[in-house]
Amino acid sequence: MSDFPPSAALVSTRAEYGHLFSIYVPIAAGVFVVVVLVVIGAILRYRGAGAPSRRSNATWLEGSYALLLACVVAFLLWETFSAEHQVDTVANRERPSLTINVTAARWEWTFGYVGDGITARSGRTGHQPLVVPADRAIRFNLASLDVIHAIWVPQLEFKRDLIPGHTGHVTLTFTRTGSFGGQCAVFCGEYHSEMTFTVRVLPPGKFATWLAAHRATGRAAPARTGAA
Amino acid sequence: MSTDHKRIGVNLGSLSLIFFLVGGVFALLMRAQLATPNSDVVSDNTYSELFTMHGSTMVYLFVTPIAIAMATYLVPLQIGASSISLPRVSLAGFWVWLSGGLIMQSGWLTAGGPGRDGWFSYVPLSTSPYTPGPGQSLWVVGVLLAVTGSMLMGAAVLVTILGRRAPGMAVLRMPVFTWTALVTVLMVVAAFPVLLVAMGLLLIQRLTGADIFSGFTGAIDYQDLFWFYGHPVVYVMFFPFLGAAAEAIATCAHRRWFGYHAFVISMMAFVTLSMSVWSHHMYITGGVTNQYFAFTSTLLVVPAGIEYFDMMGTLIGGRLVMRTSMLFALFFFVQFLIGGLSGIFVASPVLDYAANDTYFVIAHFHYTLFAGSIFGFFAGVYHWFPKVTGALLRERLGRWQLWVMVVGANLTFFPMFLVGADGMPRRIARYPQHPSWITDNDLSTAGAGLIAIGVLIFLVNLWVSLRNRVEAGDDPWEGQTLEWATTSPPPPLNFERPLPPIRSFAPLLDLREAERERDPAGPTPEAPR
Amino acid sequence: MRGGAWPLVIFGSLLVVFGVGNRIWTEDAIQSATYAFAAAASYLTAAGLSFAGRGEPARRGAPPPVEVTRTIPAASAGAVTLAIGAGALGLGFVFGKFLVFGGGGLLALGCVLLMRELHAQRRATVGGGPG
Numbered sequence: 001m002s003d004f005p006p007s008a009a010l011v012s013t014r015a016e017y018g019h020l021f022s023i024y025v026p027i028a029a030g031v032f033v034v035v036v037l038v039v040i041g042a043i044l045r046y047r048g049a050g051a052p053s054r055r056s057n058a059t060w061l062e063g064s065y066a067l068l069l070a071c072v073v074a075f076l077l078w079e080t081f082s083a084e085h086q087v088d089t090v091a092n093r094e095r096p097s098l099t100i101n102v103t104a105a106r107w108e109w110t111f112g113y114v115g116d117g118i119t120a121r122s123g124r125t126g127h128q129p130l131v132v133p134a135d136r137a138i139r140f141n142l143a144s145l146d147v148i149h150a151i152w153v154p155q156l157e158f159k160r161d162l163i164p165g166h167t168g169h170v171t172l173t174f175t176r177t178g179s180f181g182g183q184c185a186v187f188c189g190e191y192h193s194e195m196t197f198t199v200r201v202l203p204p205g206k207f208a209t210w211l212a213a214h215r216a217t218g219r220a221a222p223a224r225t226g227a228a
Numbered sequence: 229m230s231t232d233h234k235r236i237g238v239n240l241g242s243l244s245l246i247f248f249l250v251g252g253v254f255a256l257l258m259r260a261q262l263a264t265p266n267s268d269v270v271s272d273n274t275y276s277e278l279f280t281m282h283g284s285t286m287v288y289l290f291v292t293p294i295a296i297a298m299a300t301y302l303v304p305l306q307i308g309a310s311s312i313s314l315p316r317v318s319l320a321g322f323w324v325w326l327s328g329g330l331i332m333q334s335g336w337l338t339a340g341g342p343g344r345d346g347w348f349s350y351v352p353l354s355t356s357p358y359t360p361g362p363g364q365s366l367w368v369v370g371v372l373l374a375v376t377g378s379m380l381m382g383a384a385v386l387v388t389i390l391g392r393r394a395p396g397m398a399v400l401r402m403p404v405f406t407w408t409a410l411v412t413v414l415m416v417v418a419a420f421p422v423l424l425v426a427m428g429l430l431l432i433q434r435l436t437g438a439d440i441f442s443g444f445t446g447a448i449d450y451q452d453l454f455w456f457y458g459h460p461v462v463y464v465m466f467f468p469f470l471g472a473a474a475e476a477i478a479t480c481a482h483r484r485w486f487g488y489h490a491f492v493i494s495m496m497a498f499v500t501l502s503m504s505v506w507s508h509h510m511y512i513t514g515g516v517t518n519q520y521f522a523f524t525s526t527l528l529v530v531p532a533g534i535e536y537f538d539m540m541g542t543l544i545g546g547r548l549v550m551r552t553s554m555l556f557a558l559f560f561f562v563q564f565l566i567g568g569l570s571g572i573f574v575a576s577p578v579l580d581y582a583a584n585d586t587y588f589v590i591a592h593f594h595y596t597l598f599a600g601s602i603f604g605f606f607a608g609v610y611h612w613f614p615k616v617t618g619a620l621l622r623e624r625l626g627r628w629q630l631w632v633m634v635v636g637a638n639l640t641f642f643p644m645f646l647v648g649a650d651g652m653p654r655r656i657a658r659y660p661q662h663p664s665w666i667t668d669n670d671l672s673t674a675g676a677g678l679i680a681i682g683v684l685i686f687l688v689n690l691w692v693s694l695r696n697r698v699e700a701g702d703d704p705w706e707g708q709t710l711e712w713a714t715t716s717p718p719p720p721l722n723f724e725r726p727l728p729p730i731r732s733f734a735p736l737l738d739l740r741e742a743e744r745e746r747d748p749a750g751p752t753p754e755a756p757r
Numbered sequence: 758m759r760g761g762a763w764p765l766v767i768f769g770s771l772l773v774v775f776g777v778g779n780r781i782w783t784e785d786a787i788q789s790a791t792y793a794f795a796a797a798a799s800y801l802t803a804a805g806l807s808f809a810g811r812g813e814p815a816r817r818g819a820p821p822p823v824e825v826t827r828t829i830p831a832a833s834a835g836a837v838t839l840a841i842g843a844g845a846l847g848l849g850f851v852f853g854k855f856l857v858f859g860g861g862g863l864l865a866l867g868c869v870l871l872m873r874e875l876h877a878q879r880r881a882t883v884g885g886g887p888g
Contacts, residue, residue, distance in 0.1 A: 016578050024579065028569035035536060035565055039558060042543035043550070052483040053545030054741065062490045062537060069533040073526050080522055080576040087578055088518070147353040148447060150512060150585060154651030157582035161513045164352060165443030168514050181660070185512075185585040185653050187346050188353060190272050193656030229832040311829045316871065320836035327844025334848075362851050369847040377840070390761045390806050399761045414768050417802055418795035435850060449787050456791045496764070500771035503795060504779070507788070517783035524775070721829070 010137050010173040011091035016083040017157035023079055027072070087158070091171045096139035098132065104142075104149035104162045104184065107191040114141075116215050122197035129198040133207035134177045142168040150185035153199055159185045174201040231315035232720060233388075236322050237301025238616065240381070244294040247329060251285035252683060254278045259640075259676040262669045265661050275657035276344040277363075281333070283347030284367065288374040289329045291465040291601060296378055296416075298468050298608060299385045299409035301616065305711035306403045308394025308730065310721040318384035325377025332370025335363035343367025346655065348458060349430075351441040351450045356434045365434050372427040375420055375457075382416030385409060394710070396730035400492065403709040403733050404478070404485045407492060408471030411499040415460040419503060423457030426450060448515040455506035463502040465597060466564075467495075469604025470535060473557035476607040477539060479705050480554035481546025484734040487538040494531035501528050511577045512584050518577040525575035532568055536561065551705070552626030553610035559634055560604040567595030570645070585655075588648030591641045598679075599637040606630075606686070613693075614700030618716040622698075625689040629682050636678030643668035643675075708734035762803035769799035835874050839867025 101112040108123030111130045120128040132138055142151060144162040152159035160170050184195035202210060230236070258278050261269040270278065304312050312318055335342025340361030345354040349367070352358060389410050393402070402410070430450070433440045441450045478485040485491065504524040507516040539561050548554070570592040574580045583589055606629075613621050647668040652659060659665055703712040713736060714723045728735050776792030779785070842863030849856030 013578075013581065017582050020576055020579050024573050024576065028573065032565055032569060035540070036562060038540050039543065039562060042540065042546075043548060043558075046481075046543065046546050047548045047550060049547045051744075052481065052547040054483065055486075055545065056484050057487055057489065058541065059490075062487055062534065065537055066490075066530055066534060069530045073529050076529075076572070076576070077523060077526050080526070080578065081519060083576075083578040084518060084522070087581070147358055148350055152585070152653070154582070159512055159581055159584065163444050163447050163513065163515070165445075165447070181651065183653060186350070187276070187655040189358065190276065192276075193272065193653075193658050229834065229837055231830045231833050231836070315830055316833045316836040316874075319833055320840040323837050323840030324843050327841060327847070331844065331848050365851040366848075369851055373844055373847050376843075386802070387806065390765070391809070393761065399764060410764060414765065414799065418768070418772070418798045421798065422791055422794065431850065452785075452787045452791065456795075496767055496771065500768060500775060503772060504775040516788075517785065520779055520782040720831075 010094060010135065011086045011171075012173055012175050013087055013091075013156050013158040014175060016087055020079060020083050024076070027076075091137070091173075092169065094137040094171050096171055097136040099139045099141065100130070100132075101141045102143070102151055102162065103145060104151070104188075104195075105145040106147065106189050107184070107195040109151075109184075109195065109197050111197075113211075116211060118211075118214050124191050124194045127196075127198065129179070129200045130182070131200045131202060131207065131210055132174055133204045134174050134201045136204060136207075137171050137173050139169060139171050142170065147188050148186050149188050149195070151182065152185040153180055153182040155180040155199070161186060174199070177201045177203055229319075231311075231319050233300050233304050233312035233315065233318065234616075234718065234722075236312075236318055236381070237297045240293055240300065240322055240325070241297035243326060243329075244290050244297060247285050247289035248294075249683070250333070251282050251290055252680065254282035254285065256676055256680060258282065259673040261657060262659070263673040265666060265669075266658050270657070272657045273341070273344065276346075276655070277336075277341045279655055280343050280346050280349075280367070281336075284332060284343065284371065286597070287347055287461065287465070288371055288378075289332070291597060291605075292378055292461060293325060293374075293381075294605065295412060295464055295468040296381050296385065298472065298605075298612075299412065300381055302612065302711060303385055303406055303409050304388055304392065305615075305714070305718060305722055306406045306709050307389065307392060307397050308710045308723065308727050309388060309392035310723065311392075312384055313387040313392055314384040318381050321377040321380025321382075321384070323377070324380065325374050328370045328373025328375070328377055330370075331366055331373060335366040335370075338362050338366065343370075348451075348454050350454075351430065351433075351447055354430060354434075355441070356437065365431065368427055368431045368434065372424060372431065375423050375427070379416055379420040379424075382413040382420070386413040386417055389413070394727055394730060400489075401730055401733050404474045404488070404491065405468070405471035405709075407495055408467040408474075411495045412464050412467045414499055415464055415503060419457050419460035422453055426453035426457070444515070448510070448513060451510050451513065452507065452516075455509045456503075459506035459509065460503055462593070462596070463499070465601050466604075467499075469560065469601040469608065472608030472611065473560040473604040474539070474542075475709070476551075476553040476557040476611040477542055478734070479611065479707055480549050480551055480557075481542050482549070482706065483542065483546050484708065484732070484737055485538060486541030487534070488733055490534050491538050494534035498528070498531035501531065505575075508575055508580070511580045522575060522577050526572060528575075529572060536565070551610065552621070552623055552630060553607045553705075555627070555630050556603050556607035556610060559630070560600055560607055563603060563634075563637065564596055564600030567592055567597075567600050570595065583648065585653055586648040587644040587652045587654055590654050591644035591648060594637075594641045594644070599641060603633070603637075606633075611705070612711075614704050615711055615716050615718070617694065618700055619693055619697040620700045620704060621693045622689050625685055625692065629685040629689065632678055632685060633682035636675045636680075636682055639675030640672045640679060641675070643671045703736070706736075706740065708737040710735060712736055762806045765799045765803035765806070769796045769803065772796040772799065830874065830878065833871070833874060835867050835870030835872075837867075838863055838870055842867050 099114040101114060103110040108121055108125055111120045120130055122128055142160060142162045144164045146164060149162045150159050151162060156172055160168060178201055180199045182197045182199055184192060257270060261267050261275055340363045342363045345359055354364060389406060429440045432438055474485050501524055505521055508521040508525045510516045511518050574583050574589060574592060610621055610626055647665050652665055700716050702716050713728055728739055731738055772792060773796050776796060779792060780789050842860050845856050845860030845863055849860050
């Protein structure tokens with residue numbers, strides 16, 4: 001277990017997303033309801049009403065309203081910038097417990113466990129799962145051999161492009177154990193929809209066992225492990 | 229051949245509508261494919277062609293040109309001009325656009341099929357090693373020509389607005405629609421040429437193999453150039469319909485558009501911001517500064533909020549008559565709001581890391597473009613059809629169309645939010661057998677069918693209204709702007725009678741109000757239609 | 758500012774403001790270049806309009822005076838020929854030389870036709886009198 005020391009308070013993309021979601025969506029829903037109620041109210045009240053009002057400006061009201069909107073914008077940006085700082089900056093400063101080279105090519109993913117000699121492939125040709133430990137920072141080096149792809153695991157609420165001619169880096173942490181889907185998110189040609197993979201997130205102890213067992217063979221779990 | 233702006237506008241509008249039907253058929257085929265998870269209605273390759281040509285047809289050949297068609301037809305009338313400036317440029321633009329559209333669609337006749345890399349065709353996928361064959365090259369040439377044509381027609385509108393206003397029509401007395409047309413063509417002139425550069429370079433790279441967009445930098449540069457056009461163009465596909473909806477609401481509320489000056493200021497802010505947000509399409513590339521674009525994109529809340537404030541301000545205190553044009557305009561605002569609010573959501577990089585390239589984004593921009601802009605377009609159609617043809621559209625058919633399309637649009641696009649948040653990527657021809665995905669996709673497919681029925685009702689309405697004409701007269705709605713001061717349809721040089729004095733952005737309303745002041749007991753307001 | 762070009766100037770200036778902000782924040786060369794292009798395009802259009810506006814007759818309200826009416830072209834074969842030539846030229850890049858030559862020829866013909874139209878129009882305007 002000394003191979004995988006738990007680091008303190010890892011950034012969770014899922015948690016950051018959830019936090020922002022819980023701010024943005026209620027505000028949006030509130031605004032929508034208010035506008036709809038005002039429109040319906042105005043229709044009920046002023047449909048076929050008498051002489052229309054000739055007032056055509058409300059400078060003070062409009063000014064303060066614009067100011068209110070600006071405050072909302074400032075609040076949203078504050079929250080967004082803090083979350084973005086966590087995901088894009090703080091996470092990449094974490095010391096990873098595991099480094100995986102991700103190579104995308106039409107229409108297959110190759111996951112190479114750096115230093116362990118293990119390789120897993122998934123996509124059009126087969127489905128070997130990407131096995132990772134939970135609650136550990138994992139560094140992914142992202143490269144593409146042909147066109148632009150994007151690695152996406154909906155469970156993480158995160159995706160990132162893989163662009164040829166450049167190796168990108170992201171540091172991600174899975175907070176739940178289980179099996180999750182993943183796929184290419186940027187259209188990459190005819191069989192784009194088959195460029196999928198499965199992530200198996202194991203408790204750290206189990207992952208260490210898995211790693212020890214596969215380090216020798218140099219291959220990931222044989223073929224598909226069912227629904228696991 | 230005619231250089232009359234009204235003929236150019238009507239021709240451009242009619243041909244755009246035909247492209248709308250074509251793009252709609254592509255959409256229906258896609259929805260048929262997605263009705264079941266592992267369907268074989270079309271092959272994977274054909275599916276790529278369909279989503280590419282659906283997006284390209286709608287953006288380059290329908291919504292953008294029909295926005296410009298409305299501006300070309302209406303702007304000279306609204307500002308009291310007898311003709312458009314640069315009429316030959318406008319006419320040439322129309323034909324260049326049309327040849328571009330035909331060339332893009334002609335890809336269907338080639339052995340390898342038409343363009344198939346999406347409406348933004350990122351490099352290196354769209355270079356010839358990865359997408360060989362003439363279809364994709366025809367797509368590039370088609371886009372190049374269609375956008376050149378739109379740009380020429382837009383330039384003619386710009387010069388007209390700034391140089392041909394009637395005496396008294398100061399810039400701050402231009403009608404609301406003309407203002408929205410002005411900011412639209414500002415973007416056309418400042419942003420469209422950048423796309424021509426991107427497409428020109430891509431064409432050279434495809435034809436000669438030159439390594440222009442090369443490696444990581446090349447891929448990012450292409451996206452920067454594309455979206456520098458690609459984001460403003462979504463506002464080109466929004467502002468004129470905002471203007472149309474605003475005119476319809478003000479007219480049906482019998483009062484002038486509320487907060488005109490705030491509206492003008494917010495439009496100037498809006499148009500500049502819309503030129504400054506493009507890289508929010510590139511958050512997940514890791515190649516742009518996400519905070520800057522999150523800042524500008526979220527800032528859009530302010531001018532957009534002002535438009536909604538003005539809309540509500542116009543309704544409150546009006547004398548509302550619920551015509552079809554009014555209903556379409558109100559649904560434009562309400563449904564666009566869903567698109568706008570979800571747009572603020574995806575303007576946040578962290579939220580976009582999840583939502584980008586999923587059906588959530590598809591839902592977002594179809595709420596703006598279809599449930600928004602197209603409803604605004606129909607508000608404009610029901611409002612101005614009597615001016616253009618001299619005949620009224622049938623109200624009862626209009627209401628049927630409206631409600632069928634409201635149900636259809638929401639049924640189609642709302643489930644996409646759910647299935648997208650649940651992890652369904654865009655642009656896949658087949659998807660896993662999740663029960664909720666199947667339900668959501670079936671709802672969308674059913675909704676698409678309803679939209680198609682709504683469009684058919686509209687075509688029936690056009691046919692009936694033009695066959696059994698109900699004469700509209702010059703001004704059936706108590707219009708407020710100068711186009712209602714001439715005959716329907718307007719004569720070749722637009723105005724045969726002297727123009728009324730222009731003292732505000734609603735000169736005909738000024739006359740009516742002055743009359744009522746002189747004689748308060750005078751003719752009672754006509755009964756609501 | 759003649760020709761009412763001030764919205765263009767405001768637009769260009771706001772673009773400069775945002776472009777400078779973008780430069781400071783992102784230091785991205787291609788983004789600065791696109792901003793610079795857009796700002797330049799709006800300033801140049803404003804300048805062009807103000808310049809072209811100098812010689813214009815007084816604002817054209819309606820109905821236009823007879824001399825003005827005559828200068829409004831009813832149709833333009835030149836513009837259409839030019840445009841179709843451009844389309845054929847574009848198609849030719851993909852499908853072969855004969856269309857490039859044909860398109861180029863049409864383009865040239867369109868230019869000639871346009872010149873003749875503009876020339877005839879100018880003669881009608883300068884000539885002044887009836888007929």
